Amino acid sequence: MERLLQSVKISINENIYVKDPESSNLGKRIVEESILMIHDMGFESFTFKKLGMQIGSNESSIYRYFENKHKLLLYLTSWYWGWLEYQLVFSTNSIAAPSKKLGKAIEIVTKTTQKDSAFSHINEVVLNKIVINEYSKSYLTKEVDQENKEGYFTIYKRLVDRISEMIREVDEDYPYPSSLSSTILEGSLHQHFLKDHFTSLTDCRKANDPSQYFTHLVFNLLREK
Amino acid sequence: MERLLQSVKISINENIYVKDPESSNLGKRIVEESILMIHDMGFESFTFKKLGMQIGSNESSIYRYFENKHKLLLYLTSWYWGWLEYQLVFSTNSIAAPSKKLGKAIEIVTKTTQKDSAFSHINEVVLNKIVINEYSKSYLTKEVDQENKEGYFTIYKRLVDRISEMIREVDEDYPYPSSLSSTILEGSLHQHFLKDHFTSLTDCRKANDPSQYFTHLVFNLLREK
DNA sequence: TGAATTATGATAGTAATACTATTAATTTTG
DNA sequence: CAAAATTAATAGTATTACTATCATAATTCA
Numbered sequence: 001m002e003r004l005l006q007s008v009k010i011s012i013n014e015n016i017y018v019k020d021p022e023s024s025n026l027g028k029r030i031v032e033e034s035i036l037m038i039h040d041m042g043f044e045s046f047t048f049k050k051l052g053m054q055i056g057s058n059e060s061s062i063y064r065y066f067e068n069k070h071k072l073l074l075y076l077t078s079w080y081w082g083w084l085e086y087q088l089v090f091s092t093n094s095i096a097a098p099s100k101k102l103g104k105a106i107e108i109v110t111k112t113t114q115k116d117s118a119f120s121h122i123n124e125v126v127l128n129k130i131v132i133n134e135y136s137k138s139y140l141t142k143e144v145d146q147e148n149k150e151g152y153f154t155i156y157k158r159l160v161d162r163i164s165e166m167i168r169e170v171d172e173d174y175p176y177p178s179s180l181s182s183t184i185l186e187g188s189l190h191q192h193f194l195k196d197h198f199t200s201l202t203d204c205r206k207a208n209d210p211s212q213y214f215t216h217l218v219f220n221l222l223r224e225k
Numbered sequence: 226m227e228r229l230l231q232s233v234k235i236s237i238n239e240n241i242y243v244k245d246p247e248s249s250n251l252g253k254r255i256v257e258e259s260i261l262m263i264h265d266m267g268f269e270s271f272t273f274k275k276l277g278m279q280i281g282s283n284e285s286s287i288y289r290y291f292e293n294k295h296k297l298l299l300y301l302t303s304w305y306w307g308w309l310e311y312q313l314v315f316s317t318n319s320i321a322a323p324s325k326k327l328g329k330a331i332e333i334v335t336k337t338t339q340k341d342s343a344f345s346h347i348n349e350v351v352l353n354k355i356v357i358n359e360y361s362k363s364y365l366t367k368e369v370d371q372e373n374k375e376g377y378f379t380i381y382k383r384l385v386d387r388i389s390e391m392i393r394e395v396d397e398d399y400p401y402p403s404s405l406s407s408t409i410l411e412g413s414l415h416q417h418f419l420k421d422h423f424t425s426l427t428d429c430r431k432a433n434d435p436s437q438y439f440t441h442l443v444f445n446l447l448r449e450k
Numbered sequence: 451t452g453a454a455t456t457a458t459g460a461t462a463g464t465a466a467t468a469c470t471a472t473t474a475a476t477t478t479t480g
Numbered sequence: 481c482a483a484a485a486t487t488a489a490t491a492g493t494a495t496t497a498c499t500a501t502c503a504t505a506a507t508t509c510a
Contacts, residue, residue: 024486049468058488060488136365142267148423157423186411187412197369201382202407217405244457274497288499
C-alpha cells in the first residue's frame with residue numbers, strides 16, 4: 001500500500017490555500033510543524049508568528065500559503081478526511097459482500113490511527129488527534145454556509161456519503177442511512193475524545209475501542225437481507 | 226410546570242462565575258443579552274466590550290461577573306444542561322415502565338427546544354441554538370482536564386449518567402450504555418446542526434426530527450426484558 | 451438620616467493577536 | 481548571468497483580552 005500511496009496526492013480544494021503547500025519545501029514544513037504545534041498547544045494558542053519562529057521562517061511568509069489559521073485548519077482536516085477516504089476505498093474495494101464491506105468501513109473510520117509512512121512530512125497519528133480535538137471548530141462558525149457553498153467540506157461529505165451508501169446496500173429499508181453515517185463519523189471522534197478526557201461518559205477503553213461500539217451498534221440496528 | 230419552576234434555581238458551580246449573575250439586575254442582563262449576541266454574531270466575534278455597549282454598561286463591570294468569555298460560555302451551557310435535566314427528571318419521574326421512561330427521556334433531550342416562560346430573562350430557544358453551535362468549544366480545549374476536575378462539567382455528566390442508567394434499566398445486558406447515552410446527547414446536537422447546514426448528511430428534516438432517529442435507533446438496539 | 455459599604459461606570463493602559471505593506475535578500479529558472 | 485519569483489525582515493494598524501485606578505451611584509444598616 002505504501003508504494004501505491006507514494007504516487008497519490010490528496011487533492012484539496014484550491015480555494016482553501018493561497019499557494020499549494022505541497023509545492024515547496026517551506027509549504028511542507030508549514031504543514032508538518034503546524035500539525036505538531038496545534039497538537040501541543042491547542043488551536044486557540046497556536047499563531048502564525050509562533051509557527052514562523054518554530055520553523056525558522058517568517059510570519060509573513062506563512063501568510064503567502066494560508067490566509068489565516070482557520071484556513072490552515074480546513075486544509076489539515078480536509079487532508080485527513082481525504083487520506084481516510086483513500087484508506088476506506090482502498091480497503092473495501094475488493095469486498096463484494098455488503099455487510100463485510102460496511103464492517104470494514106466502520107473499522108477504518110473509527111479505529112485509532114496507525115502510523116503511515118507514505119507521506120513523510122505528515123504525521124497521521126498526531127493529525128488524527130487534531131481532528132478529534134479541533135475538527136468541530138472548522139465548521140461551527142458563522143461562515144459555515146458560505147464555506148460549504150465554496151466546497152470546503154466536500155471530502156468529508158463524500159466520506160459520509162460513501163458510508164451511507166454502504167448502509168443502504170446492507171439494509172435498503174433502514175430509514176436513516178445518512179444520519180447513521182454522520183453519527184458514526186462524528187460520534188467516533190467524540191468517543192475517542194471521551195476516552196481521553198471523560199472516561200465515565202463512555203464504555204470505550206484501550207481494549208474496548210469505539211470500533212467495537214459502532215460495529216455492534218450498526219449490525220444490531222440493520223436487518224440484513 | 227411553570228409555577229413549580231418559578232421557585233427553582235438552576236444551580237451552577239460557583240467557580241464558573243466571579244459573582245453570581247442571578248444576584249443582580251446587571252448580572253441578569255449580562256446573561257440575557259449575551260445569549261442573544263452569541264447567537265447573532267457567533268462566539269468568536271462576541272466580546273465583553275460589545276456586550277457592554279449593548280446593555281449600556283461597561284466592559285469592566287462584566288469582568289466582575291465572569292473572568293472571561295470562556296467562563297461565560299461554561300455558565301450558559303451549564304445552565305442549559307441543568308434546565309434540560311430538570312425537564313428530564315420532572316417528565317420521567319412518574320413513569321414506571323423502563324422503556325416508556327427511556328422513550329420520554331430521549332424525546333426530551335433530542336427534540337427542538339420549545340419556549341419556556343419560567344425564566345423570564347433567559348430565552349431557552351436561542352440558548353439551545355447556542356448549545357448546538359458552541360457547546361463543543363467549551364470542552365475542546367487544552368484546559369479540559371483541569372476544568373473537569375474543578376467540576377465545570379458536572380451537570381452534563383450527570384445528565385449522561387441519568388440516561389445511561391435508564392438504558393441499563395431497559396436492557397441490563399447492553400454492553401455500551403454510557404457510550405450510547407453520550408452518543409444520543411452529542412449526536413442530537415450534531416443532527417440538529419446538520420439539519421440546518423448540511424442537509425445531505427442527515428435524514429432529519431422539519432417533519433422528521435432527530436427525536437425519531439434516536440428513538441428508532443435505541444429501541445431497535447436494546448432487547449427489552 | 452447619614453456614614454459606610456458595595457456596585458457600577460469611565461478612563462487609561464498593556465501585551466498579544468491577526469493581520470497588511472514595504473523593502474531587502476536570497477533562490478530559482480530560463 | 482540576468483530576470484523573475486520566493487522568502488525574510490521590519491514596521492505598522494486595529495482589535496482583543498484583559499488589569500488598574502478612580503469617580504460616582506446605589507444600597508444597607510447603625
